[in-house]
Amino acid sequence: PPSSITGTDSLLERRNRSFAALQAHYYDAPPRIERGWKEHLIDTSGRHYLDMVNNVTALGHGHPAVAEAAAKQWRLLNTNSRFHYQAVAELSERLLAQVPDSLDTVLLVNSGSEAVELALRLGKAFTGREDVLCVQESYHGWSLGADAVSTSVSDNPRAAQTRPGWVHAADAPNAYRGTHRGEGAGAAYARDAVALLQELHDAGTPVGTYIAEPRNGNAGSIGTPPGYLDTVYAAVRAQGGVCISDEVQMGYGRLGRYFWGFEEHGVVPDIITMAKAMGNGHPLGAVITRREIAEALSSQGSFFSSGGGSTLSSRIGVTVLDVISKEQLQENAGAVGQVLAEGFHSLMDQHALVGAVHGMGLYQGVEFVRSRETLEPAGEETLAVCDRMRELGVIVLPTGDRQNILKVKPPLCFTAESARFFLETLDQVLTDRW
Numbered sequence: 320p321p322s323s324i325t326g327t328d329s330l331l332e333r334r335n336r337s338f339a340a341l342q343a344h345y346y347d348a349p350p351r352i353e354r355g356w357k358e359h360l361i362d363t364s365g366r367h368y369l370d371m372v373n374n375v376t377a378l379g380h381g382h383p384a385v386a387e388a389a390a391k392q393w394r395l396l397n398t399n400s401r402f403h404y405q406a407v408a409e410l411s412e413r414l415l416a417q418v419p420d421s422l423d424t425v426l427l428v429n430s431g432s433e434a435v436e437l438a439l440r441l442g443k444a445f446t447g448r449e450d451v452l453c454v455q456e457s458y459h460g461w462s463l464g465a466d467a468v469s470t471s472v473s474d475n476p477r478a479a480q481t482r483p484g485w486v487h488a489a490d491a492p493n494a495y496r497g498t499h500r501g502e503g504a505g506a507a508y509a510r511d512a513v514a515l516l517q518e519l520h521d522a523g524t525p526v527g528t529y530i531a532e533p534r535n536g537n538a539g540s541i542g543t544p545p546g547y548l549d550t551v552y553a554a555v556r557a558q559g560g561v562c563i564s565d566e567v568q569m570g571y572g573r574l575g576r577y578f579w580g581f582e583e584h585g586v587v588p589d590i591i592t593m594a595k596a597m598g599n600g601h602p603l604g605a606v607i608t609r610r611e612i613a614e615a616l617s618s619q620g621s622f623f624s625s626g627g628g629s630t631l632s633s634r635i636g637v638t639v640l641d642v643i644s645k646e647q648l649q650e651n652a653g654a655v656g657q658v659l660a661e662g663f664h665s666l667m668d669q670h671a672l673v674g675a676v677h678g679m680g681l682y683q684g685v686e687f688v689r690s691r692e693t694l695e696p697a698g699e700e701t702l703a704v705c706d707r708m709r710e711l712g713v714i715v716l717p718t719g720d721r722q723n724i725l726k727v728k729p730p731l732c733f734t735a736e737s738a739r740f741f742l743e744t745l746d747q748v749l750t751d752r753w
């Protein structure tokens with residue numbers, strides 16, 4: 320083997336040499352994590368960390384039910400070669416049981432980016448229109464189409480200047496710091512979005528597909544204000560368009576009160592995209608839609624993914640749904656989310672740096688500001704909080720276009736005890752430094 324992998328270089332140096340620089344990692348000296356258990360991570364020296372950011376490993380790290388189901392299925396069969404497999408049928412049925420009746424067709428893929436990519440293709444095939452309306456400050460994936468509708472400047476500082484011509488972005492409906500604030504913000508943002516839809520229609524480029532998260536995950540679980548999503552969905556449909564709800568981050572029980580984020584708004588999307596939690600870390604994603612929409616794509620060719628919907632992925636997908644229900648993880652997300660929300664609000668009373676608390680269930684965002692009047696984002700402070708939290712054994716990260724929001728999205732098995740440890744550590748860091 321080359322000297323670089325036998326020699327004295329540290330593992331981190333070796334990794335950095337062979338890894339593209341654009342795959343950023345979190346810290347200059349990241350801990351080398353060797354194993355995980357529930358919401359805990361353990362490094363090579365045996366040190367424990369609380370994992371506050373892992374919404375992929377939704378059931379928790381190292382879940383034995385997933386490991387056993389995967390091992391058993393691997394020994395039996397793992398393929399996806401157009402035969403008929405029990406696990407695929409089971410997963411598709413189980414997914415359909417989770418969505419409103421009008422959605423009756425499942426397409427299985429390997430990731431969130433693939434789900435979004437396929438959803439955009441479906442929208443285009445069904446409406447015959449290329450133009451897409453998305454929302455500012457959003458992230459939907461890395462592939463060509465998913466990246467085109469991703470507008471967040473934290474991922475791409477030149478996002479606004481580099482969108483292709485078929486992508487149009489509505490203002491981010493942020494009722495805390497955006498164009499419209501407070502009560503009535505939802506209706507005001509909706510009016511702006513409807514006006515934009517009309518403008519595009521009149522210009523001869525009517526929108527075929529609207530894509531949005533039900534709350535902005537990338538921005539730190541910022542809620543879409545009431546009166547917005549239902550109005551925009553109605554306006555898109557009135558012009559013959561379809562609506563995608565990207566549930567890659569918000570769906571699968573994380574919000575506690577709702578299994579899907581769109582339920583919070585009383586809307587039913589035409590297409591739902593999902594991934595992350597579905598496989599508990601195993602690559603698995605899906606698109607759920609109506610048959611007529613899926614069939615529009617068949618007229619343009621077939622859809623096949625070598626790994627998506629394999630017997631292994633499907634068996635893992637079924638197991639994950641079993642565990643969510645057996646361990647009542649959605650209910651847990653609601654209950655422990657409440658402990659976190661109350662704790663964050665009391666931190667807001669004590670520390671001027673905490674400007675707002677966003678989110679629900681086990682996706683919350685703690686927004687740091689330098690002034691509650693000007694709302695000047697406290698980006699450097701947020702990073703410093705994260706660094707100090709890591710020193711104290713908690714992995715938590717900044718998010719959003721201003722990088723001033725702590726994203727709090729631990730595995731769904733997160734306990735009230737861990738929530739209290741997190742809140743106490745955050746309180747200590749804020750008291751010591753600010």
Ligand code: PMP
Pocket residue numbers: 430431432433435458459460461532536537565566567568594595
């Ligand atoms: N949509 C949303 C809302 C996401 O948050 C992400 C990933 N952060 C994606 C799509 C892309 O998912 P993946 O990383 O699995 O490709």
